[in-house]
Amino acid sequence: MNFEFSDEQKQMGVEARRYLSAKCPTTAVRAILDGPDSYDKVLWAGLAEMGFLGVVIPEAHGGLGLGYLELCVIAEEMGRALAPVPFSSSVFLATEFLLAAGSNAQKAAWLPRLAAGEVIGTFAHAERPGAVTPRTLQLLAVDGRLTGVKTAVADGDIADFAIVSARTGAGSDARGLSLFLVDLRQDAVRRTTLATIDPSRGHASLEFNAAIAEPLGSPGEGWPILESVLDRAAILTAFEQIGGADRALEMGRDYALERMAFGRPIGSFQAVKHMLADMYVSATLARSNGYYGAWALSTGAAELPEAAATARVSATQAFQHCAKNNIQVHGGMGFTWAFDCHLFYRRSNLLAVSLGPQSQWENKLIARMRARNTAA
Amino acid sequence: MNFDDTPAEAAFRTEVRAWIGANAPAELKADLESAGFGSLELNGVDAMAVAKAWQKTKAEAGWACLHWPKDYGGRGATPIERVIWGQEEGVYGALGGIFIIGQGMCGPTMMAFASEEQKRRYLPPLAAGEEIWCQLFSEPAGGSDLAGLRTRAEPATDGSGDWIINGQKIWTSGAHYSDMAILITRTDPTVPKHKGLTMFFLDMKSPGIEIRPIKQANGQSGFNEVYFTDVRIPDAQRLGAVGDGWKVSLTTLMNERLSIGAGMSTGFPELFELCCRIETENGLAVDDPSVRSKLATWAVRTTGLKYTGFRALSALSRGETPGPENSIGKLVAGPTMQEIAMFAEDLQAQAGIISDPQIAVANGRFQAMLLRSPATRVEGGTDEILRNIIAERVLGLPGDIRVDKDVPFNQIPTSGRG
Numbered sequence: 182m183n184f185e186f187s188d189e190q191k192q193m194g195v196e197a198r199r200y201l202s203a204k205c206p207t208t209a210v211r212a213i214l215d216g217p218d219s220y221d222k223v224l225w226a227g228l229a230e231m232g233f234l235g236v237v238i239p240e241a242h243g244g245l246g247l248g249y250l251e252l253c254v255i256a257e258e259m260g261r262a263l264a265p266v267p268f269s270s271s272v273f274l275a276t277e278f279l280l281a282a283g284s285n286a287q288k289a290a291w292l293p294r295l296a297a298g299e300v301i302g303t304f305a306h307a308e309r310p311g312a313v314t315p316r317t318l319q320l321l322a323v324d325g326r327l328t329g330v331k332t333a334v335a336d337g338d339i340a341d342f343a344i345v346s347a348r349t350g351a352g353s354d355a356r357g358l359s360l361f362l363v364d365l366r367q368d369a370v371r372r373t374t375l376a377t378i379d380p381s382r383g384h385a386s387l388e389f390n391a392a393i394a395e396p397l398g399s400p401g402e403g404w405p406i407l408e409s410v411l412d413r414a415a416i417l418t419a420f421e422q423i424g425g426a427d428r429a430l431e432m433g434r435d436y437a438l439e440r441m442a443f444g445r446p447i448g449s450f451q452a453v454k455h456m457l458a459d460m461y462v463s464a465t466l467a468r469s470n471g472y473y474g475a476w477a478l479s480t481g482a483a484e485l486p487e488a489a490a491t492a493r494v495s496a497t498q499a500f501q502h503c504a505k506n507n508i509q510v511h512g513g514m515g516f517t518w519a520f521d522c523h524l525f526y527r528r529s530n531l532l533a534v535s536l537g538p539q540s541q542w543e544n545k546l547i548a549r550m551r552a553r554n555t556a557a
Numbered sequence: 558m559n560f561d562d563t564p565a566e567a568a569f570r571t572e573v574r575a576w577i578g579a580n581a582p583a584e585l586k587a588d589l590e591s592a593g594f595g596s597l598e599l600n601g602v603d604a605m606a607v608a609k610a611w612q613k614t615k616a617e618a619g620w621a622c623l624h625w626p627k628d629y630g631g632r633g634a635t636p637i638e639r640v641i642w643g644q645e646e647g648v649y650g651a652l653g654g655i656f657i658i659g660q661g662m663c664g665p666t667m668m669a670f671a672s673e674e675q676k677r678r679y680l681p682p683l684a685a686g687e688e689i690w691c692q693l694f695s696e697p698a699g700g701s702d703l704a705g706l707r708t709r710a711e712p713a714t715d716g717s718g719d720w721i722i723n724g725q726k727i728w729t730s731g732a733h734y735s736d737m738a739i740l741i742t743r744t745d746p747t748v749p750k751h752k753g754l755t756m757f758f759l760d761m762k763s764p765g766i767e768i769r770p771i772k773q774a775n776g777q778s779g780f781n782e783v784y785f786t787d788v789r790i791p792d793a794q795r796l797g798a799v800g801d802g803w804k805v806s807l808t809t810l811m812n813e814r815l816s817i818g819a820g821m822s823t824g825f826p827e828l829f830e831l832c833c834r835i836e837t838e839n840g841l842a843v844d845d846p847s848v849r850s851k852l853a854t855w856a857v858r859t860t861g862l863k864y865t866g867f868r869a870l871s872a873l874s875r876g877e878t879p880g881p882e883n884s885i886g887k888l889v890a891g892p893t894m895q896e897i898a899m900f901a902e903d904l905q906a907q908a909g910i911i912s913d914p915q916i917a918v919a920n921g922r923f924q925a926m927l928l929r930s931p932a933t934r935v936e937g938g939t940d941e942i943l944r945n946i947i948a949e950r951v952l953g954l955p956g957d958i959r960v961d962k963d964v965p966f967n968q969i970p971t972s973g974r975g
Binding site: 182183184185186250434437438445446448449451453454455457458459461462465466467468469470472473475476479480490491494495498540542543544546547548550551554 | 558559560561562566637829833843846849850852853854856857858860861862863864865867868870871872874882885888889941943944945947948949951952953954955956957958
């Protein structure tokens with residue numbers, strides 16, 4: 182049994198943490214939250230230099246050519262630091278779409294620049310409030326031109342290109358859907374920056390008016406490809422959430438040790454201790470479930486879809502639980518702009534729906550367990 | 558990352574599997590697999606005799622108490638070998654239930670504090686299941702607050718050096734079939750409570766011991782009250798120094814936490830199976846979105862515990878000490894089992910109240926679980942004590958302010974109503 186990251190992988194995590202503590206303190210997160218910029222350009226360039234943007238991109242395409250366990254370790258540190266950069270869009274989504282379904286030409290064109298941080302990629306999928314299903318997608322692709330609107334696109338305001346889901350066939354089922362790679366730097370794409378619950382990460386709506394697009398993957402294969410990439414991204418995002426959950430727990434613990442009330446540290450009251458113990462329980466369950474996901478992702482195991490939903494559901498629960506109770510432990514101070522608690526609260530609720538809502542992942546988890554049981 | 562054994566572990570597993578395949582009581586397998594919650598009941602077989610026979614068979618071949626030294630009836634095995642044994646023993650492990658307290662807690666305490674002669678006399682029969690031990694700790698006035706116990710041990714007045722025990726214990730598992738016990742007593746009520754305790758071991762057949770089974774809330778009787786009236790214990794059966802009983806008891810309780818990889822049950826697989834064949838008003842339960850949402854939460858708690866266990870095994874496999882993660886086990890499993898039992902009742906609707914195993918869904922398993930699960934959240938540390946332990950030992954939060962800490966025991970108030 183070796184259900185643990187290797188010493189080398191852990192060392193990568195240590196280096197990433199050291200780097201991010203120096204370059205991305207919460208003041209850097211606040212600079213994006215409060216300021217005019219949509220992301221931290223200096224940090225982004227630094228991450229590219231460290232090789233973190235191309236961890237799993239093959240060396241032939243300018244990446245480090247390492248495995249997914251290494252990327253999970255980095256993802257956790259990005260989550261701890263609340264890094265205000267388009268890491269998840271570019272690395273968990275755009276890169277994964279290209280690796281999963283890109284043509285050789287597409288890979289050659291985009292992967293080296295993604296690894297170098299020269300371009301930012303993202304995934305544009307949701308079109309309106311409510312869960313995204315094959316039935317709800319309306320954006321139309323005709324003769325290589327896209328027309329329609331995508332909303333709440335992460336980094337849609339700054340991305341150079343997006344993978345876009347679009348309707349190419351008649352009917353309302355998944356077979357009428359395809360994926361396209363769209364250069365967003367064209368006049369036929371209009372971007373509108375959106376105010377969101379977490380301004381430390383930029384979001385925009387994208388309006389496509391007969392925008393030029395090239396197919397990514399085979400026509401009609403869009404839905405299965407995106408489901409598979411969303412699974413992979415769910416595991417990586419789970420590590421981001423695990424990192425955030427751990428840090429929120431540590432913040433709450435530290436404050437409980439330091440803050441005095443009624444002549445004693447508030448961390449000596451059982452009501453507070455028990456809340457923190459429950460946060461530790463959620464964070465521990467999420468980490469162990471995340472390890473299961475990491476194992477599946479790194480080995481390409483048949484269990485990957487089930488492991489992805491497991492890791493996702495558990496990590497979303499843990500980060501939301503730890504972030505909201507971190508505010509509770511801090512009391513009134515936790516609700517001030519000056520304390521960092523709200524940064525974690527915002528991010529936890531952003532990530533909770535970033536790849537589809539919790540209810541959808543819960544549904545996927547049980548559907549997949551059921552399919553396995555039926556098959557067995 | 559992988560779930561594979563090392564070559565040495567794989568070889569050990571092969572050996573274990575072959576031996577179990579050739580020696581385990583296969584005729585009981587089906588009964589053991591369908592056994593309910595609470596005390597072990599087997600159809601038409603004396604469960605105690607079967608359990609003792611299996612333990613004896615294991616001991617004779619060197620497969621009992623694997624991690625104990627060979628001299629004391631063990632095998633001198635490594636922690637990971639012990640875990641592999643447990644995995645391979647599987648359902649037959651349930652037969653060892655009556656030996657768990659003796660082998661898991663009393664044995665290690667004897668190992669640490671008894672004389673060499675006593676160890677050689679008592680440990681091998683304990684390992685072989687020939688003598689069953691129980692642990693006389695909890696009292697009516699001291700459960701979570703164990704150090705508040707009141708059973709007295711006083712020096713005999715006849716100059717023999719013996720100790721005379723008077724008082725009462727409660728929640729003693731298996732006292733009615735135990736041969737031996739370890740016992741914690743108060744030897745000095747004039748000093749603060751942790752300082753006046755002393756530990757002994759004794760023969761459960763000693764004159765002056767009276768055992769009364771407790772009828773539990775679920776109708777079963779796994780626990781007892783034990784009364785002591787002038788019970789005499791030789792001083793040679795004292796474990797640790799007079800007044801050091803608290804320290805000795807910590808050794809016992811630390812060993813309680815060594816049950817790594819035991820994998821606490823949450824009842825989730827049974828519930829999932831039920832959901833695949835029972836209907837809500839929206840069709841099959843497993844396809845009902847409201848059911849799926851609940852199932853998903855219990856599923857990730859169950860897998861989370863499983864993989865937390867795997868992380869501990871990985872540490873053992875490398876010869877390291879597992880981290881504190883395993884402390885969450887019972888705190889997660891206990892409440893989850895209760896929630897699952899209540900939901901299973903709801904799914905069965907009006908028929909969910911039927912507990913007759915001949916008629917009820919899944920042989921009444923969920924009804925038994927429903928009635929037994931409150932105990933899971935109390936025994937071996939309440940949910941609240943476990944949260945204190947996590948908060949203090951894992952997160953480093955301050956201990957509770959203990960108003961009785963420096964007060965002589967006989968001056969601590971005993972009633973909440975002034």
